[in-house]
Amino acid sequence: MERLHARYPFLEAAREAVATEAVDLATIVEQDGAVVERATQRVVTALEDGEIGDARRDPRTELLSYPVARVLVSLVDEGILVRKYARAEAEAAYERFTADFEDTVELKSVSSSGLELEDLLREFDLEDDVRSTDGGYRIGVGRYLPLAAGLRDDRWRLVNRALSGGEVPIEDDELHALLREAIRGRIEEGLPFAVPDAIATSLEDEAAEIREVLADLELTREIDTVVPDLFPPCMKALLDDIQKGEHLPHHSRFAITAFLTSIGMSTDEIVELYRVNSSFGEEMTRYQTDHIGGETSPTEYSPPSCATMQSYGDCVNKDDLCERIPHPMAYYEKRIEQTDEDDLEDWREESGEPAAGD
Amino acid sequence: MEERTRAYLRGRFRDHYRRTELTLPPAANEREWGYIPWTEGPDTTMVRHRSLLELGDLEEFLVRKRPRHVYFSAGRFRDPGAGSMHEKDWQSADLVFDLDADHLPNVTLGEDSYAEMLATCKDALLRLLDFLEDDFAFEDLEIVFSGGRGYHVHVRDESIRHLDREHRREVVDYVRGIGLEFEELIETETVAGLGRKTPTERRTLRTEGGWGARTHDRFMAFVDELLALEEEAALERLREFDGIGEGKATATLNAARNNREGLEAGNVTVHTAVAQLAERFAERAVEADNAPIDEPVTTDTNRLIRLPGSLHGGSGLETVRLERDEIDAFDPLVDAVPETFTGHEIRVDVADGGEVELGGDSFTVPEGDQSLPEYVAVFLMARGRAEKEKE
Ligand code: SF4
16 A cells, blocks of 8 residues: 555545654754655655655655645745646656556556556546547546646646536547546645744755755745736826726727736736726726737737837826836836735725626 | 605515515525615615524515615625625635627617517527536536626535635536537547558547537537538538538538448548548637626636526516526516516606616506506616606
C-alpha cells in the first residue's frame, strides 16, 4: 500500500496513512533531512520545469515529502507558486496513472502500486457520473464543466461538445485529462494554509530558496489585485464615466478594459465592476458588456502607455506620481507596492451588490 | 407618479395579496429576499439582504408592505440575511435564465407592440426549453412569465447547483451558440485504404448531440430539398451559396444522389464542397436555434429574481408560474391580468395614451380624464402613463 500512496500522495487514503504514521510534521521537518530535501525538490522543480523530479526509492520519504512540500508552498504564499506547483503534481500523477492503466493485468498483481481507472473515479466521486460507452465515455454535464474549466483548447468548450441527455461524450484521453484536472483541483484545495511557527522556523532556509527561484523567474509580477482607489487618475476617470452610464469612445473603452484585464480581472468581474452604481444604466452596462465580449479579447493587448493616453485626451487629473512613470500600469504597480498588504482590500472580495433580475 | 396614484396602487396591491396564496420557492429560508417599496421618484432603492426570518410570514409581509416589486435570490446561503456576500456564505444557486423582449435580436423596439414582443419572447422560450430539456436533460424546471417583458426559467437540479459563474457562462454560450467552431464538431479518423490505396482520413460531423446534431438536421433537410428538385433547379439552389460554383454544385448534388447514407452518417469527406456547405449550416443553425438569454442573469450566482406569484410594479401584471403544457396556450396579456383588477372601472387622467392590448381586448386610449377598466388603468399608472383621478 505504501508504494501506492507514495506514487499518489494526494489520495484520501494516503492522507490518512500520513496521519496514522503518528509522527507529527514538526518532528519530521526537524529531523528528517531526506524528506525535507525531497519536498524542496518537488516545489523547486515544479517552478523551474513544471515537473516534480524523480521519486525517492524509499516510499516513506517519498510519501512524507508531499505534505512537507505543501507546507513549503504555504510558507512562500504566492498565488503563482500554488498554481505552478499543483500543475506539476497533477502532471506527474497523470503520467503515472496513464502508465498504470496501460499496465497488463499480470504486472498489477505483482506490485500493488498500480492504480485503476475505477479507483480514480471513485476517489473523485465520479463513478456515478462517468459511464463507459463503446468507443469512450459519457460524463454528466454538471461534473464536466468544473473539470474542463481549466482546459484552454476550444474543443473543451461546451458549445463544441455533442451534449445530449445531460451527458458529454468524451474519449479515453479526454477522460484522463479531466482526471488530471480533478487532481490539480484537489492539490490546489486548501493552499496556502497557515503554518505553525515551529514548523515555519525549521523550514526558513528552504522557503527562502524557493522565494529566490520565484524571484529569478519573475513570475510574481502578475498583479492580480483590484483596488480601484489606487488606480491611476486616468483609469479612475474612465471607470467613473462608465459607472455613470456615459457613452465612451472606442479607444477609451479599450483602455480601461485592457487595464482591468491586465490587473487580473475576468470579463465577468469587469462587467460587475461596470455595473456598480449604475443600477439605472442597465442598458448601458449591457452595451459595454457586449462590446467587451464582442471584440477581440483584450487579454492579448496591453493597455496604452501614458503617451498614447495623452494623445487621445484620456490622460486627466495627472498627479505627482504621474510625472515619474511612463505607463498607467507602472502607476498602479507603484501604488500597490507602496501600500501595506493588509490594507489592500480587493474589490472582488467585497463585491456583491448585484442588480435584480427582472 | 403622484402620491394619489401611488397610494391607490399600494392599496390595490395589498388587496391583491390579501386574496392570493403564494407558493414559496424551495429552501426559501436559505435565500436572500429583497423588495422595492412604492417611493417617490423614478429611482428605486431596493431593500435587500433580508432573510425570510426577518420578513416573517411572506404573505403577511406582502399584505403589510405591499411592495412594488419582490425578489428572492437564486443563491442559497448559510446566512442569507448577512449584509455582505462574504458573510452570507454561498452554498449553491439555481441556474436561472432570463429572456427579455428588450434584448431579443428579432424585436424592433418602438415598432413591435407589447403583444408582439411577448410572442417573440415565447418562441425564444421554447427554443431555450429545447436545450434545457433535451441537451441538458434538466428535470427540475420552473417556468415563469416575468410580469414584464419576458420569461424566466429556474433550473434547480441538484447536479448543477454548485456551478460557479465561469461554468455557468459555458451554459450561456452553449444555448446562445457563442464560440461554436465548426472544426471542433468534426471527428477525424484514419481509415485503412481499400485494396492498395493508402490510408485516408475520414472526417465526420458529430451528429449524436449538441450543435453538431442541429447542424446536421438542417443540412440533411437541405439535402432532401435538393433531391426533390429537378437537376437544373437543384444546381441553381446550390450555386446560391458563396463559394459554390458549377463544379462544386455538381459534386454536391452527386454526393446527395449517390451517397445519401454517407451524408446521413455525417461523413463530410465525401467532397470538399460538402464540408464547406455543412459549415454554412452550422452558422444557420446558430442563427435560427439559439436562445438569446440575458447572460448576466445566468452567470450571477447571487442574483435576485422576481418572485413568482407576485405583482410586477411596472405593469400591474402577475408574475405567473407556468406548467410545461400550459405554455402554448398561455397569453400573458390575458392570463397574467390579476383577477383583483377585473370587473370594474376607475377614473384616471391619461398623459400618454395609445393602443393598449390587455385582457383579451384592444383599447384605443385617448389622453385626458376618463374611466377605464381597472387593469388597463393600473397598467398605465404602473408604467407612468396615467395618474389616478378622484372618483
Ligand atoms: S500620466 Fe499616465 S497614469 Fe497618469 S493620468 Fe496620465 S495616462 Fe494616466
